[in-house]
Amino acid sequence: MTLSFAPPSEPSLPLHVIAQPDLDDWLKDQPEQIAQWVEASGFTGAMGKVLLIPGPDGAPQLALAGYGKSSSRARKRFPLAAAAEVLPKGHYHIASGVPSDVLSTECLGWLLTGYAFDRYANQSPAKARLVAPEGVDAARIEVLANAEALIRDLVNTPASDMGPGQLQAAAENLTQEFGATCNTILGDALLEQNFPMIHTVGRAAAQAPRLIEMTWGNSGPKLTLVGKGVCFDTGGLNLKPGNSMALMKKDMGGAANVLGLARMIMALKLPVQLRVLIPAVENSVSGNAFRPGDILTSRKGLTVEINNTDAEGRLVLADALALADEGEPDLIISMATLTGAARVAVGSDLAPFYTDDDTAANALANAAAQAADPVWRMPFHEPYESMIEPGIADLDNAPAGAFAGSITAALFLRRFAGDSRYIHFDIYSWQPGKAPGRSKGGLGQGPRALLTALPEILGL
Template identity: 50%
Template sequence: MTQADTQASTPALLPGDTPAVPVTLVTTATWVEAEAALAPLQRSFAHAVGFKPKAGSLALLPGPDGTLARVLFGLGDPEAGAYDRLLAGKLPGLLPEGTFRLENAPEPAEAALAWLMGSYRFGRYRSAGGTKARLAAPAGIDAAEVERIAAAMALGRDLVNTPANDLGPDAIEAAARALAARHGAAVSVTQGDALEREFPLIQAVGAASPRAPRLIDLTWGPAEAPRVTLVGKGVAFDTGGLDIKPSAAMLLMKKDMGGAAAALAAADMVMGAGLNLRLRVLIPAVENAVSGNAFRPGDVLPSRAGLSVEIGNTDAEGRLILADALTLADAEGPELILDFSTLTGAARVALGPDLPAFFTEDEALAGAVAEAGLRAIDPVWRMPLHAPYASLLDSKVADLNNVSGGPFAGAITAALFLRRFAPKTKAHGHFDLYGWNPSTKPGRPEGGEVQTARLTYALLKARYGG
């Protein structure tokens, strides 16, 4: 089975008029009123079990016949710094089998999306079923959009979670083609001799694998519409190359195509919503393997941009393949380029796994990205493109080195490297993300995560939704 054959692992919302058990969402401020509205038996039961409206608390309240009649779920204090707007995503894993509806949600669409995101299970390799609690669509929301976003998230999560034996560059291409077919987009793929001529860095990084490297180019929308290009790092597995990673560092390297998954998930949302733009998605898809024809430390490689690159470390391969793809993107002169990649450990050291680093020189774009991230509950943190650090990439034998060679500012120097290959496009944003939930949080099950996909959709919808 190829990845294109798999189905997104998330349920849909049921119609809003489906008979359902009410789930009353309560905060510290709304609990007194909600408690007063309970039937006497349910109020007594809530007292007996000690229910309080703290975040994540749950009480199953019986009716007169003993069956489940209502659920209380605590949201905590919305004014608290640790308040989680996706907390309703815990409910599918807490509730028994049945159909439920949400009441008193501060933001019903957010709560419904959190529920669907929390219902996700990666079930390709095991028979264990997913959650059995179903949700009726809350009144007044755009249920179709919530479902589209959740399905796109599941598509991206499935890609990240699929191990590299079943998801190589060819399967990433198959996933892109399946997505294009669903939305009426076009896909072209460059590989073989043409890839070596036109995208030499992509070819060099992927040459050691028996699964051929390629550049996947998806386009959608009218040619006259504003042009937006998404570039996603598609390293199906990263051994580190000849600068091979220790075994512990290789365990999660199936997720090194998380940037490609984020780009495809965002594209799914954009195309599904029919935004008024000309969308292009570029995915350099490779496997960074080890064999006799692997690229080496000290090699000097040509790039599509004409710049020569000295290889200081073969484990800094993501920026190499992105460089060739960004050169292609920049040549078209789009209004906006966003690139997505699981690029540096330095970004994780600085910001942890939950908060991707974001780089741009465009102040207007920086503000819009921050706002979109908050709106979509998909936050990032802006890091500086400190120009003087570019000298750390100087090479004595080539135009630049692919690494700085030192322990400092690794995420910044990687972003500065990429910026060299998209010089014309002022509105260029670079996301350095982790692509993985180390532990389960509400709406975010442990495993693959397509960070920044919802942010990107919110950003583009605000710009091109009309």
């Protein structure tokens, strides 16, 4: 599925986007028959309400889309998408009503109404298509929309069809599309090349564990993206209860999001040397599964006591981050569906991130608002370092107690990023219920904010 604007050469219906407080003023400037039609229809400008107004021949001559009140728009990421989802099939162009500072965002939301995950059953995405307004970067918006569609498709696909091998294939397809290169270290070769924790976590699964590496670009700052690719997480021998296992197909959401971000970077030809690292595993139960109480030695040489096999994501990321740091990049970004503690802290809609770099944090905060991709900075709180130091080993993968779980996981990962400039995202990558421009299911969290912030962070 490709999400795109309607061809400007084809006929389109003018669409007036009307906020509730502005309806009376808009009607004052309209012919009497239009004002009467609007009044008779009961159209008020409420968000998500639409109205087609016929001309003398009975065919629609224009359309209205309710834009609601400012208070209701503040609660939606893509307010115009609420109307786009219910407009009749056809082509439309925005004639008035959308402020210029949110026009690009509203266009993106409109394109995203055309997304549907239809691999297993027919779906019904919105059929109304938008002609790109003057003044927006239509090509960039299409890139963002299709990267989001890629993320959603990957996360929505169940583990029966999205294991480590299929995740590798998705990365390889991306490299073919953009002329990148992809190499994979598979199975026991992980031990030979010193990725012991990736191998340990994935060795009990039917599909062999692997480390996927994609590279693109040969000039500019070195940017390395690391994404958690746990294609299904049973919890290992610390087996999850059924309710907690229900959404574990999305435990590779970090990998999906870095692939989506990589797609944006390559499609827009950002002047960077891009490297993507994805440790791809299933955390399964078998006779050779790793156990609580085991002590693992990581690629970096740090030893890790396993106090919960369900805290496996940080283990596979640790080996990948150590490799990333060895390349001396200008920036490492890791993305992972890592902790339930992050959800308790900020819910499903915000993407929390950690960094010691105030410049990067400020750039992300500003970019998030522009990109309609909300993020929230969390602290690398130094006094909690002792919580991840068990004494019997260098590190503890699951500190005892119920407090600060997202922070201690981030502190654990920072140990492996070394001295590199580092940003870590602890995302959810799932939309619990349908919202304008966001279907229920897989969701990108953080890539648009990062893309918007990268020029300032890396000096591009």
